[in-house]
Structures are given as structure tokens and as C-alpha cells.
Amino acid sequence: xxxxxxxxxxxxxxxxxxxxxxxxxxxxxxxxxxxxxxxxxxxxxxxxxxxxxxxxxxxxxxxxxxxxxxxxxxxxxxxxxxxxxxxxxxxxxxxxxxxxxxxxxxxxxxxxxxxxxxxxxxxxxxxxxxxxxxxxxxxxxxxxxxxxxxxxxxxxxxxxxxxxxxxxxxxxxxxxxxxxxxxxxxxxxxxxxxxxxxxxxxxxxxxxxxxxxxxxxxxxxxxxxxxxxxxxxxxxxxxxxxxxxxxxxxxxxxxxxxxxxxxxxxxxxxxxxx
Amino acid sequence: xxxxxxxxxxxxxxxxxxxxxxxxxxxxxxxxxxxxxxxxxxxxxxxxxxxxxxxxxxxxxxxxxxxxxxxxxxxxxxxxxxxxxxxxxxxxxxxxxxxxxxxxxxxxxxxxxxxxxxxxxxxxxxxxxxxxxxxxxxxxxxxxxxxxxxxxxxxxxxxxxxxxxxxxxxxxxxxxxxxxxxxxxxxxxxxxxxxxxxxxxxxxxxxxxxxxxxxxxxxxxxxxxxxxxxxxxxxxxxxxxxxxxxxxxxxxxxxxxxxxxxxxxxxxxxxxxxxxxxxxxxxxxxxxxxxxxxxxxxxxxxxxxxxxxxxxxxxxxxxxxxxxxxxxxxxxxxxxxxxxxxxxxxxxxxxxxxxxxxxxxxxxxxxxxxxxxxxxxxxxxxxxxxxxxxxxxxxxxxxxxxxxxxxxxxxxxxxxxxxxxxxxxxxxxxxxxxxxxxxxxxxxxxxxxxxxxxxxxxxxxxxxxxxxxxxxxxxxxxxxxxxxxxxxxxxxxx
Numbered sequence: 001x002x003x004x005x006x007x008x009x010x011x012x013x014x015x016x017x018x019x020x021x022x023x024x025x026x027x028x029x030x031x032x033x034x035x036x037x038x039x040x041x042x043x044x045x046x047x048x049x050x051x052x053x054x055x056x057x058x059x060x061x062x063x064x065x066x067x068x069x070x071x072x073x074x075x076x077x078x079x080x081x082x083x084x085x086x087x088x089x090x091x092x093x094x095x096x097x098x099x100x101x102x103x104x105x106x107x108x109x110x111x112x113x114x115x116x117x118x119x120x121x122x123x124x125x126x127x128x129x130x131x132x133x134x135x136x137x138x139x140x141x142x143x144x145x146x147x148x149x150x151x152x153x154x155x156x157x158x159x160x161x162x163x164x165x166x167x168x169x170x171x172x173x174x175x176x177x178x179x180x181x182x183x184x185x186x187x188x189x190x191x192x193x194x195x196x197x198x199x200x201x202x203x204x205x206x207x208x209x210x211x212x213x214x215x216x217x218x219x220x221x222x223x224x225x226x227x228x229x230x231x232x233x234x235x236x237x238x239x240x241x242x243x244x245x246x247x248x249x250x251x252x253x254x255x256x257x258x259x260x261x262x263x264x265x266x267x268x269x270x271x272x273x274x
Numbered sequence: 275x276x277x278x279x280x281x282x283x284x285x286x287x288x289x290x291x292x293x294x295x296x297x298x299x300x301x302x303x304x305x306x307x308x309x310x311x312x313x314x315x316x317x318x319x320x321x322x323x324x325x326x327x328x329x330x331x332x333x334x335x336x337x338x339x340x341x342x343x344x345x346x347x348x349x350x351x352x353x354x355x356x357x358x359x360x361x362x363x364x365x366x367x368x369x370x371x372x373x374x375x376x377x378x379x380x381x382x383x384x385x386x387x388x389x390x391x392x393x394x395x396x397x398x399x400x401x402x403x404x405x406x407x408x409x410x411x412x413x414x415x416x417x418x419x420x421x422x423x424x425x426x427x428x429x430x431x432x433x434x435x436x437x438x439x440x441x442x443x444x445x446x447x448x449x450x451x452x453x454x455x456x457x458x459x460x461x462x463x464x465x466x467x468x469x470x471x472x473x474x475x476x477x478x479x480x481x482x483x484x485x486x487x488x489x490x491x492x493x494x495x496x497x498x499x500x501x502x503x504x505x506x507x508x509x510x511x512x513x514x515x516x517x518x519x520x521x522x523x524x525x526x527x528x529x530x531x532x533x534x535x536x537x538x539x540x541x542x543x544x545x546x547x548x549x550x551x552x553x554x555x556x557x558x559x560x561x562x563x564x565x566x567x568x569x570x571x572x573x574x575x576x577x578x579x580x581x582x583x584x585x586x587x588x589x590x591x592x593x594x595x596x597x598x599x600x601x602x603x604x605x606x607x608x609x610x611x612x613x614x615x616x617x618x619x620x621x622x623x624x625x626x627x628x629x630x631x632x633x634x635x636x637x638x639x640x641x642x643x644x645x646x647x648x649x650x651x652x653x654x655x656x657x658x659x660x661x662x663x664x665x666x667x668x669x670x671x672x673x674x675x676x677x678x679x680x681x682x683x684x685x686x687x688x689x690x691x692x693x694x695x696x697x698x699x700x701x702x703x704x705x706x707x708x709x710x711x712x713x714x715x716x717x718x719x720x721x722x723x724x725x726x727x728x729x730x731x732x733x734x735x736x737x738x739x740x741x742x743x744x745x746x747x748x749x750x751x752x753x754x755x756x757x758x759x760x761x762x763x764x765x766x767x768x
Contacts, residue, residue, distance in 0.1 A: 009743060009744050009746070011744075012741070012743065013744045016744065016745075056613070060677050111744070113736070113737070114738075114741050114744075115737070117733040117734060117740070120733050121730050121732075121735075122734065124726065124729060125731065127726065127730070128729075128730055129723070129727065135722070136725040136728070136729040139729055140729055182678075183680050183683050185680075186678050186679075186680030186681075187684070189675075190680065190684075193671065194665075198671075203674060204674065207674055207675075212678075213674075216677055220677075228539060228590075229590050229673075229676060229677075231666070231672070231673025231674060231676070232670055232671045232673070233671050233674040
């Protein structure tokens with residue numbers, strides 16, 4: 001297991017050379033800065049900024065960019081190195097596949113964490129200096145939920161990567177999954193809810209199949225201490241489950257982190273054709 | 275205004291037992307004595323051998339009784355015009371049943387007491403201080419552990435000023451009203467603080483004024499029913515289910531109040547139900563579930579509801595109006611970053627209202643027009659026709675998808691393909707491009723700058739630390755691992 005950390009370090013180093021990763025990080029930093037700056041314009045008018053709305057914009061931004069970032073780097077992780085032949089080279093060394101897999105996962109998770117830390121940190125400095133932030137705890141919990149979300153998408157990306165042989169195909173599938181998680185799933189569910197007149201509890205649970213919705217609700221719960229922002233379904237969730245909701249959200253997130261990663265590892269382990 | 279003028283010349287002041295006062299520890303600091311009231315003091319001061327009730331019974335109408343610190347038995351019945359002045363917070367301790375102080379005569383003043391320990395019967399409406407006499411003045415009292423705090427029951431022309439009212443630690447359904455004003459017209463309610471009760475309610479109590487109060491953590495911050503001609507100004511209503519709710523009444527002026535974080539399934543900053551002739555001016559309505567909810571207001575023909583120079587910011591819904599809303603006039607308001615600026619509850623439109631008055635509309639933070647002639651008024655009208663918002667009016671459960679990129683995508687699609695664009699639900703013909711200045715309002719606090727800055731810097735440091743760890747590749751294993759993919763590929767192709 002000693003070898004996991006050097007592999008993770010190498011992965012981190014590779015991430016810094018990965019143009020996709022750098023592009024997303026810069027975009028994330030830039031957009032979160034722009035969003036906090038815009039919310040400060042409101043602070044000038046109102047005399048103070050409601051962190052609720054800033055956080056809402058940040059949640060919206062995270063939902064758009066973080067899955068894209070994590071899915072792409074995850075999808076590239078195994079497929080690209082296999083395509084380049086470096087994976088075979090690496091596996092020819094005295095390392096086991098679990099070490100390679102864990103090292104890669106750890107390295108990419110850390111690089112996502114670094115990217116989030118920079119984005120939220122720089123935006124947070126701007127917000128704090130202009131008295132636009134809310135409680136520091138709310139901000140930290142938003143970053144933590146975002147990190148968990150990035151891990152779920154990283155796991156899904158790893159699964160895609162383990163199932164494909166070519167990096168281009170893996171990225172294509174990753175982008176399609178991104179589209180599904182971010183847009184198609186919700187739009188389809190909205191349409192279903194309208195045409196089939198779904199009761200709120202079914203709507204709630206169906207939407208919770210999507211890890212992005214889990215992230216959104218968990219963040220809103222952390223920041224607002226209630227889900228009434230989300231209308232009847234949110235109020236139903238609060239009254240029916242109350243404080244248990246945090247546990248439910250955490251369990252669902254853990255499921256989305258562990259299961260795809262495990263499946264990806266099993267596939268990677270069984271695969272001989274490197 | 276309704277303040278009772280007291281004829282001090284006729285007032286005989288009785289100082290109660292100076293020696294007793296000394297024995298109680300006159301030298302104790304005030305705060306210590308105030309704290310001591312919360313511990314169970316034995317029945318100390320019965321004025322020597324006379325109870326406080328006996329003192330009241332013995333006093334002549336119009337007397338002023340100065341009561342030293344100590345704990346006195348309840349219930350206390352005041353059935354003649356008297357002034358009771360507490361010195362260093364004497365405690366009137368109820369035994370947990372019925373009312374604590376009952377006033378049954380006009381012209382009674384109670385000032386400077388701690389009143390605690392009512393019963394818990396919602397049927398009897400057990401109250402800390404109940405008055406049925408006109409011209410009651412209740413000033414600077416602390417009513418604690420009370421089901422109903424102060425209850426004016428047919429006590430016209432009364433003054434409730436500077437009191438602190440704390441409710442019981444009960445679920446909201448079993449709490450009583452911190453302040454209930456019933457058939458008591460021309461009451462002045464000023465500078466009171468109320469926490470953890472149910473409602474402050476004014477029923478059939480026209481011409482009452484509510485000013486400079488701070489009501490929080492209740493159900494209705496202020497509820498007015500069947501009551502006309504009210505001035506409500508400079509109050510703070512925070513963390514209630516509803517800030518101000520008006521049901522069935524005429525002529526209300528609400529000025530420069532702060533309505534903050536009033537939430538819950540039907541949480542509103544201000545709710546208007548069949549209220550006519552209403553003016554809202556200079557209020558800050560922030561962070562509520564819905565800023566203003568309005569149903570059939572104004573009800574009377576020829577009357578209006580006027581919104582002028584208010585701030586609606588960071589509410590989930592800025593204005594939640596039913597489609598029956600008409601003759602509402604909006605001018606110089608700031609609609610800032612509300613999750614949904616205007617919602618038509620149940621669907622429909624709001625075109626029978628004036629969204630600009632005298633050529634001046636409102637400031638909308640999501641206005642996307644332009645101002646070519648530089649007169650600070652946008653050249654295109656502001657219209658509210660978000661497809662997602664329209665869907666929400668008809669199918670509120672879809673609010674679950676609020677903040678999802680999918681809901682933004684719907685609006686984008688509606689813009690790109692006007693076929694899907696919904697009918698405009700309201701239109702401000704003269705939107706302001708600069709936010710108008712707001713009058714001051716009470717109760718605004720700044721967030722903790724240093725802590726937030728620290729957190730943000732810690733995040734950046736963490737990120738830099740992680741990146742540094744990546745760059746400092748372990749030198750013990752250079753041969754196993756390629757430095758980077760490109761180098762390894764080169765190695766392989768050799």
C-alpha cells in the first residue's frame with residue numbers, strides 16, 4: 001500500500017498538465033468570482049447581501065461545472081493511460097491493480113479538492129471582504145457537499161473509464177452522462193410529473209435518484225436548515241423525515257461514491273487486455 | 275398620544291418599609307437582583323405583615339405604590355385606579371394557574387415588574403397581565419413563563435411600552451399570544467420585545483399604533499383582524515412564520531419595518547387578506563419565503579394597495595399575488611434577487627395593477643433592457659414571463675427543481691423558441707435602471723468578516739498544500755513511475 005501515495009502524487013501532477021482539468025478549474029474560479037461579485041452589487045443596494053441567494057447561485061454553478069469536471073477527468077483516468085500504453089508500463093512494475101486504482105482515485109480526488117478550494121476560496125475572500133458572506137459554517141458545508149458531489153461524479157467517471165478502451169469514447173460517454181444528470185433527467189422527471197400528476201412523495205424519491213439533486217437538497221438543508229425553498233416536495237420531506245434527511249442524503253451520496261467505484265475496480269481487476 | 279396624563283399632585287407616594295428594603299440588600303447591584311429573581315426566592319416581602327394584595331386593597335384610588343424588590347404572591351387583583359412602580363424588579367410569582375395580574379379598573383399603571391408563572395389553559399387564556407380597564411399603562415415589565423403575555427380585553431386607550439415578553443417552552447400549537455389586544459381601540463404598542471410566543475394580535479382594536487417593537491420566533495409577528503386605521507412603523511419582525519398579517523380591515527400604513535426570515539409552509543413577510551387602502555412604504559422585506567402575499571386586496575371599491583420604495587430582496591418569492599389582485603400600485607420598489615420576483619398563485623395574470631405610477635416603475639435586478647436616452651428609466655418594459663415560473667404557478671410541486679440547471683434550460687428554450695413562451699403575467703412599463711435610495715430601517719447586522727476571511731484563506735491554503743504535495747514527487751520511486759504520461763510514452767516508443 002506504500003505505493004498508493006506516489007501514484008496519487010503522480011496523478012495530481014498529471015492533472016496539472018491536463019488541459020481539460022486546467023480549463024475547468026479556471027472556468028470555475030472565474031465564474032464563482034463573477035457570481036460573488038454580482039451578488040455584492042446587491043449588497044450595495046440592500047445594505048447587506050443575503051448569503052442565501054449567493055449560495056443559490058453557487059449551487060447552480062456547481063451543478064453545472066463540477067459534474068462536468070469530475071466526469072471528464074474520471075473518464076480519462078484509465079482509458080487515456082491505456083490508450084497511451086503507460087498503464088501497461090505501470091502494471092508491469094511490482095504494483096498491484098488495487099494500488100494503481102486507489103492511487104489514481106486518490107490523486108484525482110485530491111486534485112478536484114484543490115480546484116474546489118481555489119474556486120471557493122478566492123470567491124470567499126471577495127465575499128468576506130465586502131461583507132457579503134453569511135456564516136462561515138454555511139460556506140464550509142457548501143464546499144464539503146460540493147466535494148462529495150465531485151466524488152460521486154468521479155466514481156461514475158472511473159466506471160466509464162474502466163468499461164471503455166479509448167479515451168475519446170470515454171469522454172463522449174462522460175459528456176452524455178453529464179447531460180443526463182444535469183438536464184435530461186430533471187426535464188424528463190418534470191415532464192413525467194406534469195403528465196402523470198405524480199404525488200409529491202414519488203416526485204421527491206424519483207428526483208433523489210439523481211446524485212445532483214441529492215447534493216442540491218443537502219446543501220440547501222445545510223444553509224437554510226429547511227427545504228421549504230423547494231416548495232411542497234421540500235416541505236413534505238421536512239415534515240416526513242425531518243432531521244433524518246441529513247442521514248438519507250449522506251447515505252445516497254455514499255452509495256453513489258462507493259458502488260460505481262467498486263464496479264469500476266472489479267472491471268479493471270478482471271480485465272486482462274491491457 | 276394615548277398616553278395617560280397622571281395627576282401627580284393628587285398622588286400620595288407610599289414608600290414601603292425602608293428597613294425591609296435595607297435588609298434585602300439595597301447595596302446589591304441591580305443585575306444581581308434581577309438574576310436572583312429566577313431562583314426560587316422564599317416569600318420574602320409581605321410588607322412586614324401585609325401582603326401586596328392587602329396594600330392594594332388598602333390604598334386610595336389614585337395612589338402610587340412603590341414596591342421594593344422581592345417575590346410576591348399572585349394572583350394580584352387591581353380594582354381601583356392605582357400606579358404600581360417596581361424598584362429593582364420585584365417579582366410577581368404565579369402558582370402556575372390562571373392569571374398573574376388582573377386589572378379591573380381604568381387608569382391603572384404597572385411599571386417595572388417581573389411577572390411570571392401563569393397557568394397553561396388555552397381555554398381560559400391564562401395571562402401574565404390581563405386588563406379590562408381603559409387607560410391601562412404597562413411599561414418596562416418583564417413578562418416571563420407566561421402562556422398569554424399581556425392581554426388587553428376591552429381596555430381602550432391603553433399603552434404597552436418597553437415590555438419584554440417571553441413565552442413558554444411549548445410547541446407552537448399550545449402556546450398563547452404574547453400580546454393580545456381585544457376590543458381595545460386606540461392602543462399604543464411601542465418598543466416592546468417579544469420572543470417565543472404565538473402571536474401578537476389586534477382584534478377589533480382600530481386606531482392602534484404599533485411602533486419600534488421587535489417580535490421574533492413566533493407564529494404571527496403581528497396579526498390584525500377586523501380592525502381599521504393602523505400605523506405600523508419601525509418594527510422588526512424576524513423568524514416568525516408570518517411577519518405581519520392583515521385580515522379584513524381598512525386603512526393601514528406600514529412604514530420602515532424590517533421583515534426578515536419569516537418562513538414556514540405559508541410564511542410571508544406581509545400577508546394581506548381582504549385589506550383595503552393599504553400603504554407599504556420603505557419596508558425592508560428580506561429572506562422570507564414570500565415577501566408579500568396578497569389575496570383580494572384591496573376589497574373595497576375605489577381603494578388601492580400602494581407599494582412605494584420598499585426593498586424586496588432574497589425572498590424565495592418576492593410578490594405572491596393571487597390573480598384576483600387589482601388596483602395595486604407599485605412605484606420605486608427594489609426587487610432584488612428574489613428566487614422568483616413575482617408569482618401569480620394559482621396561475622393567471624396581474625395586468626389589472628399599475629406597475630408604474632406617474633411614469634416611474636420599479637427596479638428589477640433581472641431587468642435586461644436598455645436606457646438609450648439616459649433618463650434612468652428603461653426603454654423596454656420589464657415583463658415577467660419565465661416559462662418555469664409559469665409552470666410553478668400551476669404546478670407548485672415542480673419548485674423541487676428550483677436552482678437546477680434544467681429549470682434555466684427551460685427558460686432558455688422558451689426564449690429561443692417563442693412558440694413556447696408563456697403569456698406575460700405582469701409588465702412594468704417604466705422600469706428603473708438605478709435602484710432608488712431607501713429610508714433607514716431597524717435591525718440590520720453585518721456578517722462576521724474576519725471568520726469568513728479566515729475560512730476562505732484556509733481553503734486556498736488547503737488547495738495550495740494539495741498541489742504542492744503533487745509537485746513534490748517522492749524521489750525514492752522514480753524508476754517505477756513515469757514522471758508524466760508523455761515521458762512514459764517516449765520511454766515505451768524507444
